[in-house]
Amino acid sequence: MPPERSAELLARHQSLIQRLYDSSQAARWGLSSAQFVDALRQTLDRRPDTAQNDIEDFLKSLRAGDLALAAACRLGLDAAWSEFIDRYRAALHGAARAIVRDDVRAGELADSLYADLFGLEIRAGMRRSLLQYYDGRSSLMTWLHAVLARRAIDGFRRERRLASIEDCPPVSEPASATDPPDPDRLRYLSLLREALESAVRELTPRDRLRLSYYYLEDLTLKQIGLLLDEHESSVSRRLNRSRKMLRRRVEGNLRRIQRLSEDQIRLCYDYAAQEWPFDLTAALTAPQRSRL
């Protein structure tokens, strides 16, 4: 959104902005009203799709206090930094420990982030703080968690020089025609892949996410519930439902359409459990397909 456009929009909501400024307690940290408005403008600039009619609701939805604190810290105001340290320094270290599970690395991660938030680099007289990217749409703590998590994940991936940080089983090439002891092995794997792809496509993205969080990220039901805004019991119920549905459809497909026996279905599973040469990316990222 062009700056003049956002400035014009904000000018139409001066009373609301004044209320937000007062409630944010920005004056306590020495942040002026004009500086607060500038922070709001920067947030709006990043949301060019915000309709004019939605500006008021959008402004009301912002975490004004956190936005003001972040803006005051960016400007280097001491009172704001004291508040930031009191509120977030220990929490950042705790979050880092929860993410990387190693005290030394957690300390390094948190301190590194803290330095970037403070902004050790100065360009054109302005401190370059990571806080400039905080836009007030979430709480400052959640944003800090997201930044910390992304740094940890990306750093870990660079360090390990792996494309994926999970312990992926090696993706093996399909066995050559002269190698496999069971001539039907490739056929079984192919049938299972197609059946599983078809079944996964029928899941919603949330169902797929839930499964990934559970099976691949080892999250607890409570943690999955936090991410998906569901109660633990709902997470459990829906996981079971997805799992049963997938199994029912996969085996139904193999049994009725491919005419495999129970023993042959079991072989499909066993071969797939040994190696999985197929890629379900297309199925997982495809739009949900309705059953006919």
Added chain:
Amino acid sequence: MPRSSKPDSTFDRVLERGLQAGRARQAADCPAETDIAAYCDRSSNAAQRAALEAHFAGCARCQTTLAAIARARTERDGTAARRTAAHRWPLYTAIAAALAGICVAAGLIAVRGHPVMPQTNSALTSGRQPKPMARNQGASAQIALNGSRPAAESANAASAVPMADQAAAARSMAQAEPESAQSQRGELLPLPAAPASPSAKRALVPHSASKSGAFGFGAAAPIERNLAPPIIAISAPDGVVRWRVDADGSIERRQADGSWRRERSGVRAVLRAGAAPSSDTCWVVGNGGTILRTTGGARWRAINPPTADDLVAVAAADASSATVTAADGRRFHTDDGGRTWHPAD
């Protein structure tokens, strides 16, 4: 890999490997941290959420990032809960101590007919005091929130601490290390958390039923009949509260991880006091001659009582040796785990 005899577990492995291989290491155009944070805080609208979830569903980088956020958040929530409990503890114990003093004063006024100053437990028990046990094997400790004094005093026993001292100790512990290890906060748990709760109010009322005033009170004041009997926290010789007993007959035992698990007592009688000579052995007594004992497991065994009268105190040296005190002050001792009792000296 041997053929699995459990289709479900094999399917789970296949599903896991399929999901693993199926998500891109990093899908294109991962959302910025601000968008991920807004998603986590439910600030995105429905369309934005759907678009983000469609991306997340196939992106390992984003899934792992979100998983890390969930872990950080549960860590933060756990820390906040522990801090809240620790910060409230001094306030609750101070209020409990103040209420205890008021109730004691009210009780004395009702008995004597004129205002008296609140007194410590030692003054209240100046009537017919239970005598020390003849045998000092092991140690027993009892903390009764009804203000009563432990029936037995052995050389090694942890003596009951008056309510005011308990409150002071709890305050100093909570203030000294507000974020100390869970074990310290766990040890403070047995006392009622909320002074306004009925159970806490119950705990502060001195029990009666003693015509001769074994604990310094006279005949039962009418007010007590309107109040439920107290909750009892029972410490082992190491000072850790191992059991807590509710007056309605329910008993909970502290687990290794600090949580509490309810144990079946098998009785519905009002329970009045308990003593734990070791971390595994506990005696509990109550109305109608109720005597219960556990020796390490989750089972409680009813012990044949020496009298059908209400039993208001117990002291124990081990699983075999114990002394119980009836509401009228009579004391009975056993050396064979309750098979036989004789009057104590």
